[in-house]
Amino acid sequence: ARYRKIDEEFFEELEEILIGADVGFDTVMELIDELKLEVKRRNISDPVEVQSVISEKLVDIYQGDAEVSSELNIQEGELTVLLFVGVNGVGKTTTIGKMAHMLKSEGKNVILAAGDTFRAGAIEQLEVWGERVGVPVIKQGAGSDPAAVMYDAVQSAKAKKADILICDTAGRLQNKVNLMKELEKVKRVIEREVPGAPHEVLLVLDATTGQNAMVQAKTFKEATDVSGIVLTKLDGTAKGGIVLAIRNELDIPVKFVGLGEQMDDLQPFDAEKYVYGLFSNEVDNNEE
Amino acid sequence: MAFEGLADRLQGTIQKIRGKGKISEADVKEMMREVRLALLEADVNFKVVKQFVKKVSERAVGQEVMKSLTPGQQVIKVVKEELTELMGGEQSQIAVSKRPPTIIMMVGLQGAGKTTTTGKLANLLRKKHNRKPLLVAADIYRPAAIKQLETVGKQLDLPVFSLGDQVSPVEIAKQAIEKAKEEHHDYVLIDTAGRLHIDENLMGELKDIKELSNPDEIFLVVDAMTGQDAVNVAESFNEALGISGVVLTKLDGDTRGGAALSIRSVTEKPIKFVGMGEKMDALEAFHPERMASRILGM
Numbered sequence: 001a002r003y004r005k006i007d008e009e010f011f012e013e014l015e016e017i018l019i020g021a022d023v024g025f026d027t028v029m030e031l032i033d034e035l036k037l038e039v040k041r042r043n044i045s046d047p048v049e050v051q052s053v054i055s056e057k058l059v060d061i062y063q064g065d066a067e068v069s070s071e072l073n074i075q076e077g078e079l080t081v082l083l084f085v086g087v088n089g090v091g092k093t094t095t096i097g098k099m100a101h102m103l104k105s106e107g108k109n110v111i112l113a114a115g116d117t118f119r120a121g122a123i124e125q126l127e128v129w130g131e132r133v134g135v136p137v138i139k140q141g142a143g144s145d146p147a148a149v150m151y152d153a154v155q156s157a158k159a160k161k162a163d164i165l166i167c168d169t170a171g172r173l174q175n176k177v178n179l180m181k182e183l184e185k186v187k188r189v190i191e192r193e194v195p196g197a198p199h200e201v202l203l204v205l206d207a208t209t210g211q212n213a214m215v216q217a218k219t220f221k222e223a224t225d226v227s228g229i230v231l232t233k234l235d236g237t238a239k240g241g242i243v244l245a246i247r248n249e250l251d252i253p254v255k256f257v258g259l260g261e262q263m264d265d266l267q268p269f270d271a272e273k274y275v276y277g278l279f280s281n282e283v284d285n286n287e288e
Numbered sequence: 289m290a291f292e293g294l295a296d297r298l299q300g301t302i303q304k305i306r307g308k309g310k311i312s313e314a315d316v317k318e319m320m321r322e323v324r325l326a327l328l329e330a331d332v333n334f335k336v337v338k339q340f341v342k343k344v345s346e347r348a349v350g351q352e353v354m355k356s357l358t359p360g361q362q363v364i365k366v367v368k369e370e371l372t373e374l375m376g377g378e379q380s381q382i383a384v385s386k387r388p389p390t391i392i393m394m395v396g397l398q399g400a401g402k403t404t405t406t407g408k409l410a411n412l413l414r415k416k417h418n419r420k421p422l423l424v425a426a427d428i429y430r431p432a433a434i435k436q437l438e439t440v441g442k443q444l445d446l447p448v449f450s451l452g453d454q455v456s457p458v459e460i461a462k463q464a465i466e467k468a469k470e471e472h473h474d475y476v477l478i479d480t481a482g483r484l485h486i487d488e489n490l491m492g493e494l495k496d497i498k499e500l501s502n503p504d505e506i507f508l509v510v511d512a513m514t515g516q517d518a519v520n521v522a523e524s525f526n527e528a529l530g531i532s533g534v535v536l537t538k539l540d541g542d543t544r545g546g547a548a549l550s551i552r553s554v555t556e557k558p559i560k561f562v563g564m565g566e567k568m569d570a571l572e573a574f575h576p577e578r579m580a581s582r583i584l585g586m
């Protein structure tokens with residue numbers, strides 16, 4: 001094994017693994033300090049044991065005292081509205097396609113709303129997903145008011161007695177005040193038309209994103225009261241470790257992870273599996 | 289706030305040494321801890337940070353700082369100078385082939401901004417350099433990718449070459465270049481599909497396109513918000529293709545953009561442009577010094 005002794009060097013390597021996974025400096029420092037104490041207190045000398053202590057601690061950071069559920073807040077027998085938000089290019093539209101597929105496979109009646117009227121080809125992209133999955137897409141022309149599209153989509157979902165309406169929105173950087181206002185308006189329309197809706201506001205985060213993801217989560221939460229995160233592109237080599245700090249500081253849980261570009265590449269988030277994955281490259285390296 | 293300016297961060301240390309007239313190695317060490325933190329919080333890769341801090345430390349214990357009346361300020365200056373140096377010079381010119389058309393390939397991870405940047409570059413080439421570019425839709429995988437580029441082309445009133453999504457990207461590139469020659473386009477901009485750097489098949493496809501089209505520029509398009517993984521991505525794309533430059537997108541956001549430094553230091557390829565918005569005119573020359581300030585939060 002790579003770790004023979006539990007010395008400064010050992011802790012430094014752990015530190016680098018975690019920072020390399022974008023967990024964030026403060027969180028890592030806190031963790032390593034706690035770990036050092038724990039190792040001393042319990043007189044641990046086996047690196048494998050330290051690994052499992054650190055995994056426990058990471059899961060702890062994520063979960064706190066309570067088990068966190070990744071279940072979607074679905075209203076049985078009533079219309080459920082899911083709103084997707086996030087910065088540009090993170091995977092909102094693709095995740096909507098995947099989630100529609102998942103929900104449809106569970107026997108739900110799903111409708112999609114083409115709320116990105118801005119980006120070139122965004123409506124057509126969602127339409128391709130609608131065809132793939134076999135669910136209708138409510139749309140207006142490019143450049144139309146996204147709030148108006150949502151209004152239409154809600155009416156249509158009610159008329160068709162749909163179970164679930166999934167709303168796409170244009171990507172926007174969180175520091176664009178006007179665009180964040182536009183998003184608040186989209187949400188207000190949904191709130192007004194369906195009491196209790198949106199039942200989930202899902203913030204999509206790209207696992208390759210670094211520390212800025214914390215600012216994204218903060219700002220989108222303030223604007224739209226985000227209820228959960230979808231962490232995409234975990235099929236790459238990036239880990240998106242900042243979600244641990246986001247959960248810890250802002251109390252937003254990860255609900256799903258994206259593992260590719262195909263319909264089936266969406267999985268419920270599993271904290272233990274995820275934490276294990278933070279070290280997986282290292283484990284592989286060790287075996288070489 | 290998670291991100292404070294470096295100068296703010298260093299204040300404590302500076303206060304301590306202000307009256308001293310001389311700083312010790314321990315003082316430098318403490319300062320470098322703050323520098324390290326500022327860089328890590330800006331997403332500069334930790335290995336790159338390590339090297340960088342080592343280099344700056346060496347200068348900081350040297351004459352120019354130690355003998356200075358304001359050693360604290362002097363250290364900040366050294367940090368910024370070294371960072372700017374590492375970031376390379378200003379490089380916003382685009383290659384021109386002696387035998388037109390000049391061929392440019394856009395490559396990168398999913399969602400980085402390739403298609404948008406293809407449009408922006410074409411716009412720039414026409415407006416500033418009076419060129420006649422042809423845009424090529426070689427992403428046959430992403431839903432409506434072709435439609436996206438066609439819409440961009442329409443917005444700009446520039447032609448887009450497409451053969452649908454049933455023909456291989458290599459064949460599309462080949463026919464596009466033939467057509468560009470026939471119709472006297474002096475630039476060919478090939479928009480490729482986003483892909484993971486670890487996807488061997490799709491990386492192979494890019495190599496094939498490169499071999500066939502012999503491009504004058506291969507631009508790696510990178511999202512400025514990218515974290516620690518930027519080095520892996522840049523290294524892999526560069527190894528596979530030998531990129532000629534980098535375009536850093538979404539810099540209109542509030543990210544510190546430390547990925548710029550990581551990429552630059554592992555590839556040694558210039559950052560040529562930065563994307564400053566979603567609109568077609570939001571492409572700017574890269575300024576190393578501004579980027580250095582931004583990364584340090586100054």
Ligand SMILES: Nc1nc2c(ncn2[C@@H]2O[C@H](COP(=O)(O)OP(=O)(O)OP(=O)(O)O)[C@@H](O)[C@H]2O)c(=O)[nH]1
Binds near residue numbers: 116482
């Ligand atoms: N490898 C991988 N690629 C993904 C994943 N999710 C999405 N993508 C790809 O990322 C790119 C961007 O995805 P979109 O769904 O268009 O992202 P978006 O957030 O809707 O983008 P905008 O609407 O432009 O803001 C596409 O090429 C997707 O195929 C994932 O989990 N893994």
Ligand SMILES: Nc1nc2c(ncn2[C@@H]2O[C@H](COP(=O)(O)OP(=O)(O)OP(=O)(O)O)[C@@H](O)[C@H]2O)c(=O)[nH]1
Binds near residue numbers: 398480
């Ligand atoms: N704010 C901002 N958004 C940008 C910039 N460049 C691209 N975008 C947005 O980022 C998202 C993704 O851009 P695309 O051009 O589709 O990215 P891509 O690399 O072609 O994506 P794939 O083909 O799916 O791999 C879109 O919403 C763009 O409008 C930029 O400089 N600033």
Ligand SMILES: [K+]
Binds near residue numbers: 088090208511
């Ligand atoms: K991205």
Ligand SMILES: [Mg+2]
Binds near residue numbers: 092122168169170
């Ligand atoms: Mg989208």
Ligand SMILES: [Mg+2]
Binds near residue numbers: 402403427430482
């Ligand atoms: Mg594209």
